[in-house]
Amino acid sequence: MRLFANITSILFHPLLMVTYGIILALTYTYLAIYPLPVKLTILGGTFVSTAIIPGVFIWLMVKNGAAVDLELSDRKERIVPYLIFITSIMVCTFFLYKMMMPFWILALLIGVCVSLVIALSINFFWKISAHAIGVGGLLGGIMGVARIHMINPFWAFIAILLIAGLVGTSRIFLQRHTPMQVYAGFCLGFICTFVASLLSYIYLFI
Numbered sequence: 001m002r003l004f005a006n007i008t009s010i011l012f013h014p015l016l017m018v019t020y021g022i023i024l025a026l027t028y029t030y031l032a033i034y035p036l037p038v039k040l041t042i043l044g045g046t047f048v049s050t051a052i053i054p055g056v057f058i059w060l061m062v063k064n065g066a067a068v069d070l071e072l073s074d075r076k077e078r079i080v081p082y083l084i085f086i087t088s089i090m091v092c093t094f095f096l097y098k099m100m101m102p103f104w105i106l107a108l109l110i111g112v113c114v115s116l117v118i119a120l121s122i123n124f125f126w127k128i129s130a131h132a133i134g135v136g137g138l139l140g141g142i143m144g145v146a147r148i149h150m151i152n153p154f155w156a157f158i159a160i161l162l163i164a165g166l167v168g169t170s171r172i173f174l175q176r177h178t179p180m181q182v183y184a185g186f187c188l189g190f191i192c193t194f195v196a197s198l199l200s201y202i203y204l205f206i
Contacts, residue, residue, distance in 0.1 A: 001173065002173070002174070004170075005169075005170035005171075005173045005174050006170075006174070008166050008167060008170040009131060009167070009170050009171065009174065009176075012131065012134070012135060012163055012166075012167050013131070013134070014085075014130045014131055014133065014134035015050060015051040015054055015055055015085070016051055016134075017134035017135065017137060017138050018046055018050040018051075018089065018092065018109070018112065019043065019046050019047045019050060019051055020138060021108065021137075021138055021141050021142075022042060022043060022046045022105075023043065024138075024142060024153070024156060025105060025145065026039050026042065026043070028145075028151060028153045028156060029145060029149055029151070030149070031101075031102075038099075041099070042096070042099055042101070045092070045095045045096075045099070046092055046095070046096070049088050049091045049092040049095060050085075050088050050089060050092050053084075053088055054081065054084045054085045054088045057080075057081070057084045058081050058084075061077070061080065061081070066080070071176060075123055075126075075127040078123050078127075078130075079120065079123065079124075082116060082119065082120040082123065083120070085116060086113055086116045086117060086120070089109055089112050089113050089116065090113060092109060093106055093109040093110065093113075096109070103200055104145065104148060104197060104200040104201070106200075107196045107197060107199060107200030108141045108144070108145075108193055108196055108197055108200070110196055111137070111140075111141070111192040111193040111194075111195065111196025111197070112137055112189075112192065112193060112196075114192045114196070115133055115137055115188050115189050115191075115192035115193070116133075118188060118192070119133055119185070119188060122184075126181070127177065127181060128177075128181050128184050128185045128188070129168075129171055129176075129177040129181045129182045129184070129185035129186075130185065131167050131168075131170075131171050131177075131182075131185070132164075132167065132168055132171065132177075132181075132182045132183070132184075132185030132186040132189065133185040133186070133188055133189035134189060135160070135163060135164045135167050135168075135186065135189070136164065136185060136186035136187065136188065136189030136190040136193075137189030137190065137192060137193040138160055138189075138193075139157075139160045139161070139164060139189075139190055140189060140190035140191065140192065140193035140194035140195075140197070141193040141194070141196075141197060142156055142157065142160060143157075143194055143197075144193060144194045144195075144196070144197020144198060144201075145197055147197070147198070147201070148197060148198075148200070148201045164186065168182040168183075168186065
């Protein structure tokens with residue numbers, strides 16, 4: 001069970017959530033018409049900027065003794081990684097802007113940044129679950145985009161809900177977080193991206 005929980009935590013690590021979101025957007029929305037080379041460029045740039053670069057920084061922190069482990073178990077060790085990840089999301093937003101991606105994609109990334117800034121503020125006195133923020137943000141983004149484009153990715157909803165349950169259960173089982181920290185993280189991520197998607201919809205009429 002512990003092995004399964006660790007694998008789940010790795011597969012659905014917060015650093016991978018933006019990449020998963022872009023994959024879903026390129027699959028279920030009108031962006032699916034993009035040529036394969038364009039899709040790969042978008043995915044590659046997203047993965048490098050939001051997963052590889054911040055991941056390398058975290059690994060260097062552990063190697064140099066600035067962090068105990070890759071899980072960043074100590075709440076105080078999460079401040080710099082949060083700042084790095086926020087910066088990486090901003091870089092990714094600029095990259096996708098240059099790739100002429102639609103505004104609702106950029107709005108979702110801004111929503112992610114907002115959730116991370118709030119999480120960083122909370123982190124000074126309470127350890128909120130970054131894994132739950134990630135999966136909650138992914139679900140909020142999917143629901144918001146589905147609302148905007150009037151689509152019903154039923155199986156995507158079911159899959160993300162199951163994944164959210166597995167991730168939350170894994171974090172609690174591994175004793176990385178309390179149930180309340182998981183619930184709070186999920187709600188924070190969901191609300192920020194869902195509201196950002198709705199605001200992007202309103203922007204179209206301004």
